[in-house]
Amino acid sequence: MQHKMLYVLTISFFKSFYRNRVAFFFLLIFPLIFVGVFGIAFQFSDPLNSPIDIGIINNDEGVSNGVVILDPFQGKIVSAIRFSDRFISIIGNATYPNNTTKLFNVQEYNSSNLELAKSDLENRRILALVVIPNDFSIGFLAALRNIFADDPLLQNITKNWEGYPEPTFSTKIFIQGDQTLQQFSIASTALRQITEEFFSLGSSKVKGVTISTESELTTQGLTVFDYIFPGLVIFGILQTLSAITTLAMTDVESGLLRRIKITQASGSTYVASMILSQLILSLLQLPIMFLTGVMFGFPLSSRLWYGFVIAVILMFGITGIGFILAGIAKNSEAAIGLANIISVPMAFLAGSFFIVPNPELKWTAKLLGGNTIRVLDFLPATPAVRLMRTILLGQQSIKNSWFDLTLLSTLSGIYLIAGLMTYSKRHFQSQ
Amino acid sequence: MHKIYSNGIHAVKGLSLEVEQGEVFGLLGPNGAGKTTTMNMMIGLLKPTKGKITIFGKSIMNNGKEIKQKIGVAPQEFSFYSHLTVYENAKLFATLYDVKNCERRIDELFNLFELDEIRHQRSDQLSGGQKRRLNLTLALLHDPDLLILDEPAAGMDPQSRAVLWSSVKSLVRSENKTIVLATHLMEVADKLSDRIVIIDHGKDLVIDAPEELKRKFGHGETIQIHVKGDLASDEFSLIKAKVKEIWPDVKNSNHSLQIHTDDAIDDLSKLLELLKQHDLKQKIADISLRSETLEDVFIKLTGRKLRE
Ligand SMILES: Nc1ncnc2c1ncn2[C@@H]1O[C@H](COP(=O)(O)OP(=O)(O)OP(=O)(O)O)[C@@H](O)[C@H]1O
Numbered sequence: 001m002q003h004k005m006l007y008v009l010t011i012s013f014f015k016s017f018y019r020n021r022v023a024f025f026f027l028l029i030f031p032l033i034f035v036g037v038f039g040i041a042f043q044f045s046d047p048l049n050s051p052i053d054i055g056i057i058n059n060d061e062g063v064s065n066g067v068v069i070l071d072p073f074q075g076k077i078v079s080a081i082r083f084s085d086r087f088i089s090i091i092g093n094a095t096y097p098n099n100t101t102k103l104f105n106v107q108e109y110n111s112s113n114l115e116l117a118k119s120d121l122e123n124r125r126i127l128a129l130v131v132i133p134n135d136f137s138i139g140f141l142a143a144l145r146n147i148f149a150d151d152p153l154l155q156n157i158t159k160n161w162e163g164y165p166e167p168t169f170s171t172k173i174f175i176q177g178d179q180t181l182q183q184f185s186i187a188s189t190a191l192r193q194i195t196e197e198f199f200s201l202g203s204s205k206v207k208g209v210t211i212s213t214e215s216e217l218t219t220q221g222l223t224v225f226d227y228i229f230p231g232l233v234i235f236g237i238l239q240t241l242s243a244i245t246t247l248a249m250t251d252v253e254s255g256l257l258r259r260i261k262i263t264q265a266s267g268s269t270y271v272a273s274m275i276l277s278q279l280i281l282s283l284l285q286l287p288i289m290f291l292t293g294v295m296f297g298f299p300l301s302s303r304l305w306y307g308f309v310i311a312v313i314l315m316f317g318i319t320g321i322g323f324i325l326a327g328i329a330k331n332s333e334a335a336i337g338l339a340n341i342i343s344v345p346m347a348f349l350a351g352s353f354f355i356v357p358n359p360e361l362k363w364t365a366k367l368l369g370g371n372t373i374r375v376l377d378f379l380p381a382t383p384a385v386r387l388m389r390t391i392l393l394g395q396q397s398i399k400n401s402w403f404d405l406t407l408l409s410t411l412s413g414i415y416l417i418a419g420l421m422t423y424s425k426r427h428f429q430s431q
Numbered sequence: 432m433h434k435i436y437s438n439g440i441h442a443v444k445g446l447s448l449e450v451e452q453g454e455v456f457g458l459l460g461p462n463g464a465g466k467t468t469t470m471n472m473m474i475g476l477l478k479p480t481k482g483k484i485t486i487f488g489k490s491i492m493n494n495g496k497e498i499k500q501k502i503g504v505a506p507q508e509f510s511f512y513s514h515l516t517v518y519e520n521a522k523l524f525a526t527l528y529d530v531k532n533c534e535r536r537i538d539e540l541f542n543l544f545e546l547d548e549i550r551h552q553r554s555d556q557l558s559g560g561q562k563r564r565l566n567l568t569l570a571l572l573h574d575p576d577l578l579i580l581d582e583p584a585a586g587m588d589p590q591s592r593a594v595l596w597s598s599v600k601s602l603v604r605s606e607n608k609t610i611v612l613a614t615h616l617m618e619v620a621d622k623l624s625d626r627i628v629i630i631d632h633g634k635d636l637v638i639d640a641p642e643e644l645k646r647k648f649g650h651g652e653t654i655q656i657h658v659k660g661d662l663a664s665d666e667f668s669l670i671k672a673k674v675k676e677i678w679p680d681v682k683n684s685n686h687s688l689q690i691h692t693d694d695a696i697d698d699l700s701k702l703l704e705l706l707k708q709h710d711l712k713q714k715i716a717d718i719s720l721r722s723e724t725l726e727d728v729f730i731k732l733t734g735r736k737l738r739e
């Protein structure tokens with residue numbers, strides 16, 4: 001390895017950033033302005049209030065014979081009932097606090113259509129899926145027994161709760177969805193509240209039910225800005241693509257590369273220096289980006305370190321893409337033009353700002369031991385966005401996202417190597 | 432060798448030459464003749480479409496690293512980092528050439544090319560001549576045996592050119608270097624080269640020492656008469672008519688007449704006699720005599736001028 005050459009080249013590339021004082025100032029101020037603009041914009045933004053698409057699968061078998069059924073909603077005794085029907089209609093009629101906007105757009109699925117419901121959830125046609133179990137109504141009877149246990153009248157009518165489930169019985173409702181989405185957080189909080197109200201009949205005693213969300217959330221108190229921040233970081237990193245491509249083309253364009261090529265420095269030393277200098281720059285920019293996020297209220301925690309690591313890994317992938325462009329484009333204008341053209345769509349496709357349908361490639365499950373790759377996952381930014389969200393917003397440790405982390409590192413590695421090869425083949429061989 | 436670029440331009444068409452160790456060899460040719468292309472093939476930056484190049488007895492294609500260390504190249508365009516200072520550029524390229532004791536070498540070259548006082552100046556803030564000298568310095572850091580200089584005098588005034596040449600020449604003498612230089616300026620080729628090749632349209636027309644070429648292709652001198660009026664004026668026509676009576680093949684440009692002569696002394700006295708006789712002395716700005724140049728050789732060989 002040509003250590004000394006690597007060192008002097010890296011330093012001289014890095015000098016090209018900071019010797020231009022104005023440009024360097026903007027390089028450092030860019031993450032601040034960029035995150036700041038969103039921070040300010042969302043500081044004063046209204047909370048989200050449009051109906052959230054959710055799906056409900058009702059497996060409830062109801063209750064009929066062998067028990068005196070009280071319907072507390074109608075105040076009478078009925079011979080058969082599915083309490084879940086009322087539950088669903090309550091969900092459908094729920095509104096945002098202090099206004100008449102509906103909380104949910106409910107899509108009901110037949111119990112045989114679990115697969116369809118799940119794929120709709122995958123593709124974000126619905127953002128939360130509520131699975132009502134077959135013993136929902138029995139659970140509700142258990143709730144009634146608990147609430148009215150000491151009511152002599154009802155004890156009498158029900159023949160001291162004959163045929164009722166034990167007071168300790170409870171049914172289990174599942175709520176599934178992507179916990180890193182703000183809509184899911186709102187939906188699951190509201191659904192939990194509605195369910196608890198339903199099973200307690202407005203009293204403080206919630207019995208007969210447990211609610212299970214797909215994973216535990218710590219989303220309480222997060223703002224809209226907190227939700228967009230992880231995607232914002234990725235978007236910011238993608239914006240460096242054109243800077244990297246410009247750097248990769250500068251010496252080619254000026255002819256200086258010809259002089260470098262006739263020295264003892266190898267192509268890989270030269271390219272490695274460019275990557276290193278860009279990395280040093282990113283190591284300055286990223287903390288500024290994160291700190292600006294914290295300034296605008298993003299929770300300061302050790303998770304930011306993980307976010308930083310993800311950002312750096314993604315940087316390598318983006319650098320690779322920059323070098324691929326510099327290796328295939330006709331000239332430097334074309335290369336930089338391409339970089340500008342692809343960086344924004346790539347950020348959007350990766351889901352930096354809003355949900356983009358990203359179907360699974362089912363066949364990859366066989367190869368990857370149950371984990372699947374999605375169509376847009378070949379862009380390194382896609383797993384990076386997912387990881388950044390899960391890690392910065394969720395409670396999971398980086399270990400639980402090992403698959404996305406592996407995917408991101410592999411992709412970054414592949415892009416980097418492909419970039420180096422395309423670039424040196426094009427610019428380091430005599431033509 | 433031949434070079435056909437990917438866009439189909441046949442830049443070098445069967446050029447063949449041999450440079451002796453220790454000589455200064457000039458490639459002289461007009462813009463677009465294929466000089467830079469030839470040099471880029473010599474240093475391995477371009478692959479010849481056809482043909483073979485050996486340097487110090489070895490093919491450049493297979494002996495890259497070893498031969499690179501023996502060649503120093505000063506490209507036609509300024510090739511250094513403009514955001515770095517003069518010294519930083521020198522230090523960078525010395526490292527890339529793995530030069531031991533590079534501080535000493537840098538000082539030595541900075542002294543020779545008078546860059547010492549501006550060593551901490553940013554390279555994009557140098558004058559054109561200073562940039563040329565830096566460009567040349569960077570080619571010499573690793574003390575190469577063979578120096579390839581592409582248009583080394585471009586953009587320099589005659590005075591700094593002279594300084595530059597004396598430095599290069601002293602270097603050649605003290606370090607016994609071989610130099611190949613490309614230029615479209617015949618004075619440069621003439622003054623510096625031991626031998627030159629005249630190139631046009633990618634072909635070598637002739638290879639020889641400049642004096643030999645002038646002797647072979649040119650003979651005699653040219654008497655040049657500068658007239659005060661221009662081509663359209665009455666006095667110009669009058670003088671031209673009179674001169675033409677004695678020298679029928681007289682040539683003219685806008686302000687002057689040229690008479691080619693093999694016997695300058697005889698013809699010059701005849702001319703002065705003629706002007707006196709017709710009382711035309713006041714109408715003449717000056718009369719000069721110059722010997723044949725490479726330019727004239729070039730015109731004879733190709734039918735056109737070097738600088739167009
Ligand atoms: N990279 C290239 N691709 C295609 N054609 C080229 C390339 N470089 C040079 N040419 C063409 O090859 C021919 C020779 O160019 P070259 O640069 O060798 O000329 P030159 O003698 O060095 O001229 P000058 O005195 O202007 O430097 C020209 O017609 C030029 O247009």
Ligand SMILES: [Mg+2]
Nearest residue numbers: 466467507581
């Ligand atoms: Mg040239």
